[in-house]
Amino acid sequence: MLINLIKFGCCLGVMSILIVSCEPEKGNYLFANGETDYRIMISQNADSLHIKSAEExxxxxxxxxNIDFPIVNDTSPLEGSFIFIGENRYFKKFDFDYDKSILEDDGFQILTYKNHLIFLGGEEKGILYGVFSFLEDYLNCRKYTSTASIIPKRNDFFVEDINVKYSxxxxxxxxxMPDNYFQSYSDWHKLKSNRDMDRDWGMGVHTFSRLVPxxxxxxxxxxxFSEINGKRVPDAQLCLSNKEVFNIVLSELKDRIKKKPNAKYWxxxxNDTRGPCQCAECRxxxxxxxxxSGALISFVNSIATKFPDKIITTLAYSYxxxxxxxxxxxxxVLIFLCSYDCxxxxxxxxxxxxxxxxxxxxxxxxxxDNIMIWDYIVQFANLISPFPNFHVLKPNLEYFVSQNVxxxxxxxxxxxxxEFNELRSYVIAKLLWNPNCNIENIIDDFIFGYYGDAGIYIKKYIATMHESLINSMxxxxxxxxxxxANKSYLTPALLKKYSDLFDKAESAVEKEPEFLNRVRRAxxxxxFAILQIAKWNVTEELSYFENVNDQFVVKKKFQERLNNFVKLxxxxxIEQLSEIRGYIDDYENSVKNFMTKGMLYHSALNKPVKSLTQxxxxxxxxxxxxxxxxxxxEEYSLTHWLEFKSGTMDVIINMEHPILIDSVSTNFLRNISNSIGFPTSVExxxxxxxxKFNQIEIVKSEIDSxxxxxxxxxxxxxxxxxxAKFIRIKAINTKMNIKNKSMDDMAANFTVSCDEIILN
Incomplete structure (x- = not known):
């Protein structure tokens, strides 16, 4: 763990609404001038969580x-001052306000009693969460990421009267998010870690294809399996009206539960595709x-009755x-409601x-009332893309909570x-624990702690981008x-402003390598946005190419920009830029290919085009x-692809005067996830x-396996x-070139997309 042992100012109030202090003259010094009178006490029957809490x-x-606080158990005499981690045999002698039931699973209580400091917790990790909250709210410790913490040195600490309860x-x-793969981060921020999820859940979501392979x-x-347009297909969903499907799912679940009996959620x-069954019985x-969803709930309810001691979950997602x-x-039955398209x-x-x-x-x-929200907080098509959503994180969670979620x-x-995955994780963790927390204080806390003197510019960058998005509507x-976003929060003028802010941020920490690397990472x-938007020649400055003797030549500064981006x-x-594929090597090759072939000088360049189809x-x-x-x-980007709604492209290029035509070529895209398929014929x-048009040639295209x-x-x-003076291209998609027949209504609306009509 990277630990910065620095002096830190006053607590920034991350959970100040939860803290109740009495008169300052009451209390005791937990430590002072290298000495302490306190020992940490646990029960002699303490479980592993209480032992871990004491050790943390x-x-x-x-x-x-720089003081050793001994850990003892309650076989020791009650002489002196103690920090109690959980209940012990002495508690029946104490007279203080304590009701463990209100702490539930993860709640905690921190209180002073006479000369003792007491930590109590709920049935799961409440005791550990209480310890970490004390360290954060009273001793100003921070865990910004799984590898970056602040643990301020102190000469003394005076414990005032405390009685804090929170559930x-x-x-x-x-x-x-990346940091939540580390148990230490999850525990500090009071989250279910991946390990916890694996313990709680029998398997991941989208399970039809695993239950009935x-x-x-x-x-x-x-x-x-699903009947789609009169045919059964293997790669869609299950036929939920089929009795044998029910029996297979039931049997498979029984087997899996035997292997993982402690998992609660199943x-x-x-599946993560479309294609619900269209057979008469399912209809x-x-x-x-x-x-x-009615057919799905009917099926899931029937399964759930067979496992009354388990929670059977299902998705409210897509169709x-x-x-x-x-x-x-x-x-x-637990409904996993997905805010996918918001x-x-x-x-x-x-x-x-x-x-x-x-x-x-x-x-x-x-x-x-059994609803779990599945919310989305990054841009999945381009994980690394700027995504200014900090202003909606708190109101969205408040809305979910207001609906009793x-x-x-x-x-x-x-x-x-x-983008800002470290900050976004930190903020969301705090909001999940307390949706009423002060998000501005939390963001400031992180930015100035994690980016040092560059924080003022990072804050301005974030604020400017969010304001620009909001004002643009x-x-x-x-x-x-x-x-x-090139007309909202990523306009050419704003990209220049953002770049200036980051230049200042880098200068502010140029002699502090750790902060400098964090700024460059941010x-x-x-x-990435500049590299992508410049592909559009939006301005003379924001363009990869310049025209040299009727040839498009790549500017050296964009070659350097790509090299620096990939190097960093x-x-x-950083290996992957998109949720699906988007590996950095592929991205580098794609942009280099664009630099080589992305802009082409040809006879029809900038000639007017008329479309006869929408x-x-x-x-x-x-x-x-x-x-x-x-x-x-490009193959993995929709940049520069023009899509035609009906699945038919019919366009006319006006060459403005008759010219001799040697060849005409054009490219079409196949992108199944976006319902784009190759044409079956191009004319x-x-x-x-x-x-009056004369046919020169028609080329038919069969789908290639x-x-x-x-x-x-x-x-x-x-x-x-x-x-000829006019060139006409007709491309027809008859929907027969789609291998994946499970696309259901999406397949019925497949389109064609073309990038350029090249005339030589």
Missing amino acids: LQSYLKLIS PIIKYRTLY PETYFELHPEY PVDQ DLEVRYGGH SQSAPKNILPGKN NRSRPIFTDVRSDIFRNDFRDWRKLT NMVFEQGSGKQFS GSLKIWSNPWR RLPLE CRENG VSDVYTVNGVNALTDGFLG LLTSNDGE ADKENSIKTFKFFSDGKV
């Missing part, structure tokens, strides 16, 4: 005071119970987010863009780096890209003129009047010396 307190007090409102608190059953029993929930269930009708979740630029409770989630939440609350899972970036989604998301990522152990309002890029702006698309036509879910296909035509 002993260790920290040694680091703070958290949110009973189940867990955070999916398609590789085991599909070949002989396709009827166990997920029975949909009947949906009609009877009000939709996809199952809406609450059912005419059915109640069983008493031992806008993050405004609090969920007040934002019209989160109406659907709020309505669904309300409807579920009418049916059950006491179980929350905050999904972040897992083991991977994400823009949205903030968990699946997006930096270039989507700067990586800004550098590797030095900091362009998507989701991936609009620069409108139809994107097809002649010189930019080529080239030409005209001299823009009215080797095609990846993300890939690019080029269609090239040779015109044999045709002369």
Whole structure:
């Protein structure tokens, strides 16, 4: 553990609302001038948690005071002053206010009684949490990350009269971020760690394919799986009306519970894809119970009755987010409600863009009190992208609590780096423990403690970005890209301002390597945003390319920027930039490929384009003129891909005067997760009047089993010396080129996306 032994000022009030002090003249010195009269006492029957709590307190007090506090048990005589860790045989002689039942699982009480300091805790980790709260709130210790702590040296400490009781409102608190993989961090911040989750949960979510594996059953029993458009498919969901499916799930759960009998929560929930079964029997269930979630709850309830001593969990997510009708979740059924599609630029409770989630939440609350919120706190498409959501973290948690939710899972970036993951973890941990805490004080505490003299600039950077997002009225989604914010919180002018702030931050700590590395690590998301947004040539300054003799040449400063970004990522152990794939090596190769091939000079460059089919309002890029702006698309990014809503692209390029055509080529994207597929045919036509077109060639495309879910296909035509003024390209997606038939309604709306029409 990295420990900075520095003097620290007064407590910043992280939990000041919980502290009750009496008159200052009452009390005792816990230690002074290298001496103490106190010993730490535990029961002779103390369990491992109480022993650990005593040892943690002993260790920290040694680091703070340079004094050894002996640990003894209650076979010792009660002579002198003691720090009691939990109950012991002497408690029946004490007369003080103590009701263990109000502490529940994780609550604690810290009090002084005569010349003693007493720590009491709830049934689970309350005693340990009490010790860490004392160290933080009274002795000003901090654990900013799993490797960065502050333990201030002190010559003395006077213990005033104390009587603090606290039991958290949110009973189940867990955070999916890098630091929470370390037990010491989880314990300090009073979170369920990964180890705790593994103990509590029988398995992870999206369990249908594990409970009824398609590789085991599909070949002989396709009827166990979803029927989609009249065909059974292995890679969607289960047929929930099938009695044998119920029996298999029941048997599989029994086997798993035998192997892990102490696990309390057992997920029975949909796979992380679409495709609920469309067979007549499942449709009947949906009609009877009000939709996809009704069929799911009917199935899960039946399973739950067989395991009355367990909690069977299921997801309200994607197609199952809406609450059912005419059915109640069983008493031992827990609904995992996911705020997947909410806008993050405004609090969920007040934002019209989160109406659907709020309505669904309300409807579920009418049916059950057993709801756990699955919330999302980073941008998953680009984990490293700037994501200014600090202003909604507190109001969103307050909203969940106001709806009587006491179980929350905050999904972040897992083991991977994400923007300000250290600060975001710290703030959310504090909010989960106490949603009423002062978030501004907590942010200041972290920023000035973790970034040193650079903190003032980091704070200004965060504040400016959040203010810009709010004032722009823009949205903030968990699946997006930096270039989507180029008119809200990542405008060219703001990117320049942010860069200036980070320059000042680096200068402020240039002689302090530890702080400097933290600042440079915090700067990586800004550098990523600049690298991504510059692909759009948004300004002359913010562009990879310059035109030299009718050729697009990459600017040296962007080559250096990429090299520095990749170098810093590797030095900091940052391997992945996206939840799915997005490895740093792939990103480096992708940007280098863009530098080499990303912008192309050709005969149709900047020529006007007219579209006869409707362009998507989701991936609009620069409108139809994107097809002649010189930019080529990338395999793992939607940058520079123009999407057509109907699955058909029909566009005409006006060359403005007749020209000799040697060849025409164009690229199309396949991106299954975004419902984009290759066209099944692409046709080239030409005209001299823009009215009557002659077909030059039509190329048909069959799906290749080797095609990846993300890939690019080029269609090239040779015109044999045709002369024309108008070039027309028609691309048709007949929906037959989708290998994954489980996409259900999504498959029915597959689109085509094109990057450039290249004319030579």
